[in-house]
Amino acid sequence: MHERLRNAILASVIVASLVLAVVALRPESVQAEDPVTDPRLISVNGEATIAVKPDxxxxxxxxxxxxxxxxxxxxxxxxxxxxxxxxxxxxxxxxxxxxxxxxxxxxxxxxxxxxxxxxxxxxxxxxxxxxxxxxxxxxxxxxxxxxxxxxxxxxxxxxxxxLQNPEPTQNEALALAVENARSKAEVMAKAAGVTITGIYKISDGYATVGGFESAARVLKDASTPIESGTVTVRATVRMDFTF
Incomplete structure (x- = not known):
C-alpha cells in the first residue's frame, strides 16, 4: 500500500516537472531583451596653440x-x-x-x-x-x-x-584643446536644441612643438645676429559627447 502511494507521488512529481519544462520553452514565455540603441553623440575635434619663448x-x-x-x-x-x-x-x-x-x-x-x-x-x-x-x-x-x-x-x-622640457606646455595645450572641444559641442548642442549629458569618449590627443627655424648671417666684424622669436605648441583631441 505504502509502496503504491510512493510510486504515485513520484509519478506526479515527474509529470509536473515535464509540464513546467514545456511551458518554459514556449515562445510566448521567452522575454524579449531590450533593444540596444546607439548612443546619441556630438563628435568634435578640439584644438589649441600656445606660443612660448624658446629656451x-x-x-x-x-x-x-x-x-x-x-x-x-x-x-x-x-x-x-x-x-x-x-x-x-x-x-x-x-x-x-x-x-x-x-x-x-x-x-x-x-x-x-x-x-x-x-x-x-x-x-x-x-x-x-x-x-x-x-x-x-x-x-x-x-x-x-x-x-x-x-x-x-x-x-x-x-x-x-x-624647448628643453616641452611636457608642461604640451599638457597645458592639451587641456586647452579639451576646453575647446567642449565649447564647440555646447554651441552645436544649443543650436540643435539639445542638452549635453556627458562625455562618451575621449580619443588620445597629441601635442607637438613647432620649432622656429632661422638662418644665420655670418658677419666678419660683428656678432652674428640671431632672433629667437617664439615657438608654437599645438595640441588636438577628439571627443564624443552624449545628449
Whole structure:
C-alpha cells in the first residue's frame, strides 16, 4: 500500500516537472531583451596653440675640405673639425650636446675638352663633416656661431629653436584643446536644441612643438645676429559627447 502511494507521488512529481519544462520553452514565455540603441553623440575635434619663448636652439656646423687624394681631404677635414668642436666646447657647449649628423667623402670629377665628346677625369676628393650642437642659453647663439666660424666651420645652418622640457606646455595645450572641444559641442548642442549629458569618449590627443627655424648671417666684424622669436605648441583631441 505504502509502496503504491510512493510510486504515485513520484509519478506526479515527474509529470509536473515535464509540464513546467514545456511551458518554459514556449515562445510566448521567452522575454524579449531590450533593444540596444546607439548612443546619441556630438563628435568634435578640439584644438589649441600656445606660443612660448624658446629656451634651446640646435645649430648645425659643417666643414668642407678638398684634396688631391681621399686621405688628404679627410685629414684636412679632421683637423679643421676638431678645431670647430674645441671652439664649441670652449664657448660653453657640453660634449653630450655635440653630435655628428653627417659625414661624407667622395671623388670629384671634371671634364677635359668641350662637351659633348669631352673626357671625364678625376680632379680630387671632397670631404664633408657636420656636427649638430644644442645651445641651452639662447642668447649665446650668435657668439657660438662666430666662434665656430672663426675655428674653421664653412657651413652654418639648421638653426631650430625649441624647448628643453616641452611636457608642461604640451599638457597645458592639451587641456586647452579639451576646453575647446567642449565649447564647440555646447554651441552645436544649443543650436540643435539639445542638452549635453556627458562625455562618451575621449580619443588620445597629441601635442607637438613647432620649432622656429632661422638662418644665420655670418658677419666678419660683428656678432652674428640671431632672433629667437617664439615657438608654437599645438595640441588636438577628439571627443564624443552624449545628449
Amino acid at each position: 634651446m636652439v640646435t645649430v648645425s656646423f659643417g666643414v668642407e675640405t678638398n684634396g688631391s687624394t681621399a686621405k688628404e681631404a679627410q685629414q684636412a677635414n679632421t683637423s679643421r673639425m676638431n678645431s670647430v668642436i674645441a671652439a664649441l666646447k670652449a664657448a660653453g657647449i657640453k660634449a653630450e650636446d655635440i653630435q655628428t649628423s653627417n659625414f661624407s667623402l667622395y671623388p670629384v670629377y671634371g671634364w677635359e675638352g668641350d662637351r659633348p665628346g669631352g673626357t671625364q677625369v678625376l680632379t680630387g676628393y671632397r670631404c664633408n663633416n657636420t656636427v649638430t650642437a644644442r645651445v641651452r642659453t639662447v642668447s649665446n647663439t650668435g657668439t657660438i656661431i662666430d666662434a665656430a666660424v672663426n675655428a674653421g666651420a664653412t657651413n652654418v645652418g639648421g638653426i631650430i629653436f625649441g
